[in-house]
Amino acid sequence: MSENNSRRGSRGYDSGKGIKGGKRHIIVDTVGLVITAEVHKSIQDHDGALNLFAQARCKAPTLRKFFADQEYTGKLQNRCLLETECLLMITKKVVDTGFQVIPKRWIVARAFDWLSNFRRMSKGYEHSPLTSQNNIFFNMITIMLDKLAHF
Template identity: 40%
Template sequence: MEKELASVFLQAKYDAPNLKIVWADQGYRGKLEKSVPMVCGWKLAIVNKTEKGFKVLPRRWVVERTFAWLGRNRKLSKDYEENPHNSEALVYISMIRLMLKWLALAEPSGSYIATNTS
């Protein structure tokens, strides 16, 4: 499993050169905690459970919220796709749609000026 995660981190290093910190669950404590900073140059922050029972963990809510946003899209609510590239494309489309929605809400009303192109 650690070899698979290491390959994911190396691919992420190539895809996201500006990445500085990665948050992870306690399950990723171990060799990755030492190798990720050495190989990728990132800080690997392990989010620890401090109490028994349910408690919102720091930064974990960001991931859960993003999964909830993605799950609102019908095609992403279940794993329908056989090809992982199709699923990845659907995630991109979903997040683009979400960002466009935020941008549209951020504009003050009446700021859109329709132009006649004819």
């Protein structure tokens, strides 16, 4: 009984979205395929980003720019430039009435949408952030194979 209680609190909580499960951080290419990903129990976007930028730069040395939303403004932009030699460009929402597609932001949203089609990714089922992170990579491999098969 106590083992079950200790596992219950280990999943984390995403306060931004108000859901159980860890924070999923991904970096995708211009097509929307995952370059690198991390899952944390409870960490803010800007705190988990710098390590992810460095990982992406190691995996894809030709990277020169990252695009991110307004959560990543401020000191993180300077640190990203100093530590990875890449620009961190912030895509800002257009203050206007009605729906508008914000350039570059839809690519990451589409990647999360593709991943949420997998049952284990639809909610924060996993107790271990590492398991959830591996699910991101396995599911992205499945997505890429499916796209190649229909090409």
